[in-house]
Each structure stands twice: as structure tokens, then as C-alpha cells.
Amino acid sequence: MRQYEKTGILSIKDLQAPSKKQFEKGVAILECVQEIPCNPCVDSCPVHAISMKDINAPPVNDFEKCIGCTKCVGVCPGLAIFVIKIKANTAWITLPYEFVTVPKVGDVVQALDRIGKVRGKALVKKVVKYGKTMVVTIEVNSSLAMSIRNIKV
């Protein structure tokens, strides 16, 4: 049994790892590792970077093709896609958000990791509405780029 099947928490080792250069342009991290019958992310990708062997296979992102456009973030039914962009000491994380209190651009919110622990503050840079899902981009220290996955407004 894999650890995440017991805890529900993915580790970075379970995920595809982009290169430094790929992080610099911004890429989508697909935190969807199980074989589940679902493929809207494949259809949503304008550059056909996301692919799947069949509908049950986990999606794979071609980081070379990925342009970090964030379209897949609001589409994913599992709310499991995050776009990460890193430049020097700053990281921008784009994440899906479906709670009542919607943050505004310029707000400082709490940055939470994969177990909901507050790891610091985040500055809200962008909020885009995708249906009822908010696609929020926050700015954090680059050391937290692969840890922060939620916000508390």
C-alpha cells in the first residue's frame, strides 16, 4: 500500500518534477496519481501538453509544451491541478478555491500546506472566476512553492 492511500497526502516523490527552467516559465503540476476514469484536463489544454493513455490512466504533463496558462486548474473536477511559477526567491501558485469568502487581489491570506498547516502568509495576485470555482494566484517565498496547496481567507 502506498502511503497516500493511508493518509490522503501526496508527497513530492509521487509527482512529476519539472526542471528549474520549466518552473521559471510556469507549469501545471497534476496532483492526480491514481487510475480514475476522468479526462477533462486533456481537453482543456490549448497546447496539448496534457495526455492520457486511456481515460483511466493518470494524466501526464509534458512540461516542455506546458505554457502554465492555468486553464486546467478551474476545469479539473478533483481540484487537483496547481500551476507553479518560480523566479529567484518568489513563487506564484495558482490554485482552485471553492469557499464562501473569496479573496481579493492585494489581500494577504494564510498559506496552508497539504495537511492544512499554516506555513506563512501569501499575497493574492489574481482571482479568476471559472464557473463557481475561483482560480486564485498567490505569491509566496520560492521555498514554499511545492508545499503550499491551499489558502485561508
Place this chain on the structure above:
Amino acid sequence: MRIRAHPIIDFKKRKELPFYFQKKKIVGEEGDTIASALHAAGVRTLTTSLKYESPRGFFCGIGKCSSCLMRVNGVPNVRTCIAPLEEGIQVEMQEKLAELPDADFFGEPKKNIDVDVLIVGAGPAGLCAAIESAMQGVSVLIVDENQRVGGQLIKQTHKFFGSKQERAGTRGIDIAKELEDDLRKLESERKISVMTDATVIGCYESDKKYRFGVVERCDYKSVLYDVRCNAVILACGAMENMLLFLGNDLPGVYGAGAVQTLMNVYGVMPGKRVLMVGAGNVGLIVSYQLLQAGIVVDRIVEAAPSIGGYNVHAAKLRRCGVLIQTSHSIKEVCGEKKVEGAVLVRLDVNWKPIKDSEEYIKCDTICLAVGLTPSTRLLSQIGVHLDYIPEAGGYVAPHDESMQTSVKGVYVAGDASGIEEASTAMIEGKIAGLAAAIQLGGSRNKKLLAQYREELGQLRAGPFGEKPRIAKEKIAKLAEVRHASV
């Protein structure tokens, strides 16, 4: 307490409807059921145990169990969890077995309906079956017990998985709307008749056609219809399972689906602090929706050593700080008249409680998400063969790949034919609807039938489809035997 702010659902303030509970005035809202209005006013105890003095609340919330029977305007045994609230009604608790009232049960004489296909249940499977049959040109009557059509889709606020054909990425509540629009269009063209607030009570003797009794509720009384049809599709859904532990009948111990109905359909908070039992997809999804409604989820306990639902659902909860404890279960509920807490216990590799591992937690609501059982009582009454298939959730009707049971012209679809997902229920509904139309000479489109079967196979191909795949393989094998013997 009402939910006024919600990220997905727009809960508008609705018209107030005053009514009486035990002679005391309470104000509900238009669109409420009697039970949801009572719950919003803080009334959780609806009845008492027939055997003991213990108080009881509702459990299933969708008219499947008898945990919410009350007397309304003198009419006993009204299922208050699905009975619509009306202004000025008198709602009373019954004393044990209800007294037979001096009332006119069948207010109006029976009416006759003649139709090609009768569909029982207007959930995802039933709606798709009705639409498919009607599009092939056969006449359809669809009957559902609830005020609204859509079955359990009307409370699914999350986006569905699957592929484009199954409307992946669309929320269940929006799929319900799309299906209802299609249904109403066919209704306006007189291709489908729709009866809500109505129950198919049984199959009766008939020379040629199938004959069913259908009871439509009106002012908490009943109007009887005599329905004749050439084929029937049973898409009656399923009921949530109960779990054995001390205090499991205390008001506040609900099915997870019941809580989902209460908050997402009626906008009523089930409680303030919830313990979820079961980490399958239902337990995980409902837990997240509780958070979205502003309710605290203390934790999720799961008896199995691993999380049964999708990791993406579990991950959403974990990053909100909700703990998921595998190899843990509930031992007992604490509280006299209502839930005040629970004792949890750790389980060993053989699922046996570990001594001295008990932990007390505070909560006012306990949700059970421990599986579902197919609703097959009507199938059984018709005389359809049923077999026990654990992977399907219990007794189910062996059916062929057209969803036809051992009785010619009797079809099943959706959870009633084995527990699975809404996406597969919709395809099964299409298959049953099309197959019935072909059987009645309304269509010859066997190619489309093959395409639907192909889609169904794809959805079941992954590891999460293993259980239904095994169930359906067993069902197919049994169907060969059963059908050959007819």
C-alpha cells in the same frame, strides 16, 4: 439553522410557511419538506422507537426508511423527509404504532393510464431511460416519490468525473437541470408524462400488459392510478447502510447522503460539528461539502486500512486540515436524547478493536457513509429473480447486457441494478430505455446500443471500477442461467 452563504449554491430567501408541530407554531420555507423545516427549527426528534422509549430522527432523508413517520393533518405514517411542507398543516408525533384514522384515504376514484414504458424513479438512470425511450417514439410515464426529479443528482454540488459524453466537469446539480430540461421538453411534446410525489406500490394481475398501482400524494392523502404498460424500467436507486454500534439510532446519526440532501437541497445545517464514518467517495465528498456549508468536520474514520475513495477527494480535505484516520471506527455514541459525542476505537489488521485505544471526541452529528444497498423490493414483488452479489451491494436482479431481467419486458438500471456511480447509471438508463424501445418496435438502432455498452466498459476499466466490474460479470453469468430457465 439555515445556510445563507454558499460558494456553489444560491440559497435565496424563500417565502415563509408557518405550520404547527405538536400544536406549536413553527415557520418553514417554501420548498422545504416537513422534516427539513423541523430540522431548521432545531427539532431533530421526529418519532420514538416502536420497541423502546428511545427518540428517533430521520436517517435516510430520501423516503427509503421509516425513521421519520409522523401524523400530518390527521393522516398517519407520512414520510416527513419527502413530504412537502404546506402552510398551516398540523404535524404531530405518533404514539408507537399509529391509530387508523377515521379519514378518507382515497379521496378520488382511481384513474387509468395506458403507456408503452413505465419508468420507476427519476434519478440519473430513470431520467436517461425516459428520455432515450421517448426519443425513439414510444410513450413513457416516469414516476418519482420526491417533489423534484433528478434523484440524488440534485444534491451533488461537485463536478463529475468521466469523459465529455458523461458530462465530465459539470456539477451534478447542473446535470440534473440539463436532464430535467430535456425531460420537460419531451413532456411539452406529450411524449413523456411525469408524476412526482407518487409511488409505484406494486404489480397486479393483468391479462396482457403489465399492471401497476401508482399512488399520487395530494394533501397527504392518496390518489390511486391503474397503470398498464408493455415494459417497465426499474431505476429505484439505493438506500444507505446502517452500522452497528451503541446509540446508532439517536437523533443526529444520519446517513451521509441524508445530510447532503438536508444541506444542499434544503439549505439546512445538519449540525455544527460532524464526525464522518467511512472514507469512500461518498464520505469524502460529503465531508468537503460540509466544509463548504460552513460546518466543522472533526475527522473522518475509516475501518479499512486504506482510504477507499479517490485520493483527489481525500487530498482536498487534508489541505483544509481535516484528519482522516484509517483502521479506526466508531464504538459508541454519547448523549441521552441527542448526539453529544462519540467514542472512537483503533482497529487491528483483522479489523478487531484494539484494547485501550478508545478516544472520545465531541460532535453533534454523525454521518454514516458505509455503503449502499440496492432498492429491489418492487423487482422482488414482480417475481424477478434476485441473487446476492456482495460486490453489487446486496440482492440484485441478474440482467442481460440490455439491462433486461429474468422477466421479459422488466428492465433495471442504475444503483438498483448494483451500486455504482451516477455516470454509469446514466449510461445504463440509456441502454435500458433504448432496449425497451427496440423490444416494443419503436427503434432498430442496435448500433447505438453497442456504442453505449462500449462507453460503459470504458468507465469500468480502471482499478476503481474493479468492484462493479466483478459484480456485473457475476450478474451476466447468472443472467445466462436465469434467462435460460425462463
